[in-house]
Amino acid sequence: MSTRADGGHRQRSRPAPFQQRGVDSAMVSQIRAAVLADSSPVTDARLAAAVHSSGRLLGSEGTLLAVDTIRAELRGLGPLQELASSPGVTDILVNGPDQVWVDSGLGLELTDTRFADDSSVRSLAARLIAAGGRRLDDSNPCVDVRLEGYRVHAVLSPVSTAGTLLSIRIRRSTVFTLEELFPDGPNTALLVRVLTQVIHRRLNFLISGATGTGKTTLLSTMLGLCPETERLVLVEDAAELNPEHPHVVGLQSRHSNLEGSGAVELADLVKEALRMRPDRLIVGECRGTEVRELLSAMNTGHAGAGGTVHANSAQSVPARLSALGALAGMNREALSLQAANAIDVVIHLVRTPGGRTVGGISMLSLSAGELTAVSALELVDGSLVEGSAWPDLNKRLTG
Numbered sequence: 119m120s121t122r123a124d125g126g127h128r129q130r131s132r133p134a135p136f137q138q139r140g141v142d143s144a145m146v147s148q149i150r151a152a153v154l155a156d157s158s159p160v161t162d163a164r165l166a167a168a169v170h171s172s173g174r175l176l177g178s179e180g181t182l183l184a185v186d187t188i189r190a191e192l193r194g195l196g197p198l199q200e201l202a203s204s205p206g207v208t209d210i211l212v213n214g215p216d217q218v219w220v221d222s223g224l225g226l227e228l229t230d231t232r233f234a235d236d237s238s239v240r241s242l243a244a245r246l247i248a249a250g251g252r253r254l255d256d257s258n259p260c261v262d263v264r265l266e267g268y269r270v271h272a273v274l275s276p277v278s279t280a281g282t283l284l285s286i287r288i289r290r291s292t293v294f295t296l297e298e299l300f301p302d303g304p305n306t307a308l309l310v311r312v313l314t315q316v317i318h319r320r321l322n323f324l325i326s327g328a329t330g331t332g333k334t335t336l337l338s339t340m341l342g343l344c345p346e347t348e349r350l351v352l353v354e355d356a357a358e359l360n361p362e363h364p365h366v367v368g369l370q371s372r373h374s375n376l377e378g379s380g381a382v383e384l385a386d387l388v389k390e391a392l393r394m395r396p397d398r399l400i401v402g403e404c405r406g407t408e409v410r411e412l413l414s415a416m417n418t419g420h421a422g423a424g425g426t427v428h429a430n431s432a433q434s435v436p437a438r439l440s441a442l443g444a445l446a447g448m449n450r451e452a453l454s455l456q457a458a459n460a461i462d463v464v465i466h467l468v469r470t471p472g473g474r475t476v477g478g479i480s481m482l483s484l485s486a487g488e489l490t491a492v493s494a495l496e497l498v499d500g501s502l503v504e505g506s507a508w509p510d511l512n513k514r515l516t517g
Contacts, residue, residue: 165184169184186199195210195242195246195268195286196242197231197232197233197242198210198212198218198231198242198286200231201218201220201229201231202268202286202288204220204222206222206223207220207221207222207288208221208222208223208287208288208290208330209221209285209286209287209288209330210284210285210286210288211226211283211284211285211286212233212239212282212283212284212285212286213280213281213283214236214239214280214281214282214283215232215233215234215235215236215238215239215281216232216233218231218232218233221330223473223474224473225469236275236281236282239281239282239284240274240282242284243270243272243274243282243284244272246263246265246268246270246272246284247261247263247270247272249263249265250263250264250265250270251263252373254272254274255274256274259273259274259275259277259278260272260273260274260277263373264356264357264370267288267289268286268287268288268289269286269287269289269356269358270284270285270286270287271284271285271286272284272285287356287358289357289358289360290335291360293338293339293342293360293361293362294335294339295339296309296310296313296314296339296340296343297310299332299335299336299339299474300475300476303500304500304501304502305475305476305497305500305501305502308495308502309476309502311515312479312495312511312515313336313340313343313465314343315515315516316340316462316463316465316515317340317341317343317344317422318343319514319515320421320422321421321422321462321463321514321515322416322421322422322423322424322460322461322462322463323424323461323462323463323464323465324404324424324425324426324427324435324461324463324464324465325337325424325425325426325427325464325465325466325467326426326427326428326429326431326432326435326438326464326465326466326467327426327428327429327466327467327468327477328428328429328430328468328469329428330469331467331468331469331474332467332474333403333426333467334358334359334402334403334426335474336465336467337359337400337402337424337425337426338359338360338361339361340424341359341361341363341366341398341400342361342362342363344361344363344397344398344422346363346364346365347397348363348365348397348398348422349365349367349394349395349396349397349398350363350365350366350367350396350397350398350400351367351368351369351391351394351396351398351399351400352366352367352368352369352400352402353369353384353387353388353391353399353400353401353402353408354368354369354370354371354384354401354402354403355370355371355384355402355403355405356370356402357370357402358402359400359402367394367396369387369390369391370387371383371384371387383406383407383408384401384405384406384407384408385406385407385408385410385411385446387408388401388408388411388412388415389411392411392415392420396420397422398422398423398424399412399415399420399423400423400424400425401424401425401426402425402426403425403426403427403428404425404426404427404439404442405427405428405442406442406445406446407442407445407446407447408446409439409442409443409445409446410443410446410447410448412425412460413443413453413456413457413460413461414456416460416461417456417459417460427439427442429466431466431477431478432464432466432477432478432479432480432491432493433480433490433491435464435466435480435482435491436454436457436482436488436489436490436491439453439457439489440453440454440489443456443457451487453489454484454487454488454489455484457482457489458482458483458484458489461482462481462514463479463480463481463494463511463514464479464480464481464482464491465479466478466479466480468497475497476495476497476502477496477497478493478494478495478496478497478502478505479493479494479495479502479511480492480493480494480505480507481494481507481510481511483507492505492506492507493505493506493507494506494507494508494510494511494512495508495511
């Protein structure tokens with residue numbers, strides 16, 4: 119249950135930090151140093167032995183808490199591990215030692231999790247970045263990495279004016295059905311039918327929306343509707359898609375190393391994916407030159423392809439595609455022609471007071487040479503209302 123915090127934000131009630139439950143930071147540091155002094159693998163048994171050897175009488179519950187805390191410090195997210203384990207939390211945002219926010223789908227909530235000081239935040243950030251094979255220090259104050267189950271971005275001061283900043287996106291293994299994503303309501307039956315038919319009719323599609331609107335979640339769910347006989351090849355900057363499907367192949371981009379070499383870009387991976395006999399080519403997020411390769415594939419027989427794109431509205435998708443096409447050296451006319459012929463439908467997601475939902479479904483077309491998004495369905499006062507493109511879309515869904 120959420121309560122209101124100062125400034126009108128919801129503040130999530132959390133258990134007291136470990137310092138208040140018999141496991142203080144000095145003890146954590148002592149046990150961590152003892153464990154790391156030995157090069158043998160860090161097991162729960164070793165952690166428990168180190169706790170007992172500390173001489174602190176914690177009892178069975180206290181010992182288990184200490185083991186959990188040290189494990190999180192060494193292999194997890196430290197003080198943030200409890201938040202990451204909470205169902206529904208997709209993002210953890212640390213603004214220095216005194217502000218830790220989470221997003222569980224209803225907007226940001228301030229938690230009562232705190233760090234001892236900024237150096238503690240910096241140490242955690244440096245460890246997480248190092249675990250991803252990169253370095254966070256004064257010469258590299260802004261770094262992002264991909265870890266197992268997490269995407270981590272860190273910024274150090276003085277680039278950050280609020281101390282060390284840490285942004286963690288959590289990859290959830292849960293895959294929802296369309297009915298679970300859009301629970302009982304006036305739009306459920308229509309959305310389930312339209313989105314299911316988009317897949318079954320092998321329409322090329324883009325899912326658009328702002329950050330945190332659930333684009334990846336919906337894409338994973340829709341890919342789970344693909345026939346089991348199809349081969350899905352996923353191209354992502356950070357592996358987040360997890361469709362329930364028996365034949366999924368994933369490709370993930372790679373940053374350059376410290377010498378500035380070894381990078382593998384999304385555009386290159388899309389080309390590689392086309393050589394892997396995909397029945398469905400999926401680009402997790404179009405954010406650069408890979409848009410040219412995706413549109414080219416859609417225009418050369420790769421039906422049923424899809425991906426996501428950041429946009430504030432369906433009507434702004436053409437402008438977003440034009441900007442991305444410019445990065446790939448495509449002029450406005452070429453991009454407009456390619457996109458109008460390649461993309462059958464744009465599914466736009468929004469956040470409402472009731473949660474994430476489909477704000478509209480549009481089709482791309484050319485009007486006086488300009489790429490435009492024409493509404494087929496639009497969310498008005500909580501209900502989806504048919505737009506001028508609905509007859510054409512409905513024909514494609516049922517024809």
